[in-house]
Amino acid sequence: MATSKMGLKETYRAMIRGLEWTPTYQPPEAIYPYHTFEGIKIHNWDDWEDPFRITVESYWKYQAEKDRRFYAILDGFIQSQGHLNISDARYLNALKLFLQGVTPLEYMAHRGFSQIARFLPGAAPAFAALAQSMDELRHAQTQLHAISPYNRYYSGFHSMRRWHDRVWYLSVPKSFFDDAVSSGPFEFLTAISFGFEYLLTNLLFVPFMSGASFNGDLTTMTFGFSAQSDESRHMTLGLEAVKFMLEQDEDNVPIVQQWIDKWFWRAYRVTALVAAMMDYMLPRRFMSWKEAFELYFEEQMMNGLFPDLKYYGINPPRHVAQAIAEKDYLSHQVYWVLYSFTYAAMFHTWVPEPQELDWLSQKYPGTFDRYFRPLFERAREAQAQGHRHYFAGLPQLCQVCQIPMAFTYPGEPIRHQQRASVYQGETYWTCSEGCQWIFEREPEKYIQAWLPVHEIFKGNCGGASVPEVLAWYGDQGDSGDYLDSQDRKHWIAWHEQVNQLV
Amino acid sequence: MTQDSQRRLVGADLQESEEAEAIVAAISAKHPEAVVRRSPGLVRVEVPERLEVRRDLVERFLNRNWDTQDFNLSIVSFFGEIEDWDEDHIVIGWSH
Numbered sequence: 001m002a003t004s005k006m007g008l009k010e011t012y013r014a015m016i017r018g019l020e021w022t023p024t025y026q027p028p029e030a031i032y033p034y035h036t037f038e039g040i041k042i043h044n045w046d047d048w049e050d051p052f053r054i055t056v057e058s059y060w061k062y063q064a065e066k067d068r069r070f071y072a073i074l075d076g077f078i079q080s081q082g083h084l085n086i087s088d089a090r091y092l093n094a095l096k097l098f099l100q101g102v103t104p105l106e107y108m109a110h111r112g113f114s115q116i117a118r119f120l121p122g123a124a125p126a127f128a129a130l131a132q133s134m135d136e137l138r139h140a141q142t143q144l145h146a147i148s149p150y151n152r153y154y155s156g157f158h159s160m161r162r163w164h165d166r167v168w169y170l171s172v173p174k175s176f177f178d179d180a181v182s183s184g185p186f187e188f189l190t191a192i193s194f195g196f197e198y199l200l201t202n203l204l205f206v207p208f209m210s211g212a213s214f215n216g217d218l219t220t221m222t223f224g225f226s227a228q229s230d231e232s233r234h235m236t237l238g239l240e241a242v243k244f245m246l247e248q249d250e251d252n253v254p255i256v257q258q259w260i261d262k263w264f265w266r267a268y269r270v271t272a273l274v275a276a277m278m279d280y281m282l283p284r285r286f287m288s289w290k291e292a293f294e295l296y297f298e299e300q301m302m303n304g305l306f307p308d309l310k311y312y313g314i315n316p317p318r319h320v321a322q323a324i325a326e327k328d329y330l331s332h333q334v335y336w337v338l339y340s341f342t343y344a345a346m347f348h349t350w351v352p353e354p355q356e357l358d359w360l361s362q363k364y365p366g367t368f369d370r371y372f373r374p375l376f377e378r379a380r381e382a383q384a385q386g387h388r389h390y391f392a393g394l395p396q397l398c399q400v401c402q403i404p405m406a407f408t409y410p411g412e413p414i415r416h417q418q419r420a421s422v423y424q425g426e427t428y429w430t431c432s433e434g435c436q437w438i439f440e441r442e443p444e445k446y447i448q449a450w451l452p453v454h455e456i457f458k459g460n461c462g463g464a465s466v467p468e469v470l471a472w473y474g475d476q477g478d479s480g481d482y483l484d485s486q487d488r489k490h491w492i493a494w495h496e497q498v499n500q501l502v
Numbered sequence: 503m504t505q506d507s508q509r510r511l512v513g514a515d516l517q518e519s520e521e522a523e524a525i526v527a528a529i530s531a532k533h534p535e536a537v538v539r540r541s542p543g544l545v546r547v548e549v550p551e552r553l554e555v556r557r558d559l560v561e562r563f564l565n566r567n568w569d570t571q572d573f574n575l576s577i578v579s580f581f582g583e584i585e586d587w588d589e590d591h592i593v594i595g596w597s598h
């Protein structure tokens with residue numbers, strides 16, 4: 001082909017640059033109405049450079065190849081009864097959390113980036129956003145396809161869309177993304193492309209994929225790799241967006257700093273669910289939340305990225321010291337919350353096995369034995385006597401992150417924090433300095449939050465009793481302790497059958 | 503956490519495959535100080551300051567032609583900033 005004579009850089013310039021035109025029928029601000037109200041000043045859109053230099057032609061070529069690889073493995077997984085090869089059926093609860101909480105966000109990301117592609121006036125960032133929008137749709141689709149084989153055999157997979165809109169813990173990821181898509185285009189890019197994709201996505205996907213690999217879940221591992229191979233491009237878009245804003249005008253610096261402060265904390269709070277999943281739901285463990293946080297956040301971001309951004313006058317996120325202080329106890333606090341409220345969750349929890357408690361002691365020498373092991377040991381005893389521990393009553397939720405208010409003062413694993421703010425005569429509660437700061441910056445936004453517990457008490461969720469709410473969720477034996485679950489019964493029965501055949 | 507803050511690392515996480523092994527070998531050949539870490543399904547390579555993936559080295563380890571854009575099929579994550587990406591090499595560094 002004649003075009004192959006052009007190098008990568010020339011091809012990219014020829015295919016992407018100059019795609020925009022000057023409108024004559026309408027004033028530009030009628031076509032692009034959203035990119036100025038946030039106060040970000042852009043002088044030259046052509047300064048935007050996509051280092052991946054992806055063009056339409058190469059985009060289709062590589063995405064088609066990724067899908068070919070993925071679907072070949074998915075077929076093999078189904079044909080070989082792959083669901084019997086996972087480490088243990090408890091593992092699937094990590095997958096349920098993922099399908100219910102994360103896959104719908106992929107679809108929202110698809111919608112968010114198509115809006116960015118339409119409303120940013122520069123051709124290069126608009127094309128990068130368009131490519132990401134298509135990626136995110138692919139992620140939602142491949143995740144549904146990859147996880148659907150489990151739906152034939154196990155609970156917790158059948159109604160993810162309904163649950164995402166209704167179930168209490170899923171309002172945590174849902175409200176996070178709704179917060180981002182309802183902001184302006186530059187804040188959205190800072191929130192999702194930078195705060196989530198660049199700063200924290202490694203903490204979600206890398207441990208999750210390695211967890212899938214280690215626990216014999218071939219199909220999840222494959223979609224994870226397939227999605228994550230797009231992620232490098234998304235991370236690049238995030239870093240590029242932030243640097244572009246910082247380089248275009250000095251007045252942009254304080255605005256971007258506040259967004260980094262806000263979105264680091266918002267995204268970090270969502271990853272609390274991942275922390276619990278990693279330390280408690282993977283029967284075969286390879287890395288603790290604390291180790292992952294140190295490697296993927298402290299080493300890469302605090303020692304790598306933020307010294308780089310210092311050049312522009314950008315400081316590390318305002319509440320980062322609190323996140324670092326929490327690494328020793330975050331996963332235990334959050335799993336204990338999930339354990340205590342599993343009577344109304346669309347997945348199962350359980351008391352970790354003795355050797356799993358030992359693993360946690362070893363990974364968290366300063367905190368686990370002192371504060372958390374006694375909780376689980378008492379819960380095991382109570383369960384043995386027929387009293388599975390559940391928290392009686394509904395929890396108070398943080399007005400911003402919507403997680404039950406179970407967090408503590410930084411560095412103090414058991415002294416609980418409850419912070420009150422008054423706005424227009426009403427009191428609003430937040431879980432931490434970070435969430436309170438976010439609330440007080442934009443109270444008019446966060447007072448509109450759809451807080452599941454409030455909505456239950458208002459009578460908007462099928463009724464005010466637990467059975468009524470579970471019926472409204474569409475519970476079909478998806479909730480409760482793993483020991484009493486259909487999943488466990490089936491898992492044992494199927495493996496007995498397999499053993500007899502062998 | 504790395505104690506030595508002078509020595510800022512850059513790096514890449516690749517999905518375990520023959521092609522990724524060749525890329526890691528090419529990076530290690532170019533940067534003898536490279537550290538390779540493995541976790542299930544993944545191979546991660548870290549280099550101080552600047553990491554270069556050179557097409558000619560990857561081709562030598564793969565024993566076939568390799569397009570630098572094929573890096574898209576192996577990369578899972580990276581840290582640093584992509585400084586350059588053309589027919590002959592990919593460079594990850596920190597610009598400031």
Ligand SMILES: [Fe+2]
Nearest residue numbers: 106136139227
């Ligand atoms: Fe995605």
Ligand SMILES: [Fe+2]
Nearest residue numbers: 398401431435
């Ligand atoms: Fe909060």
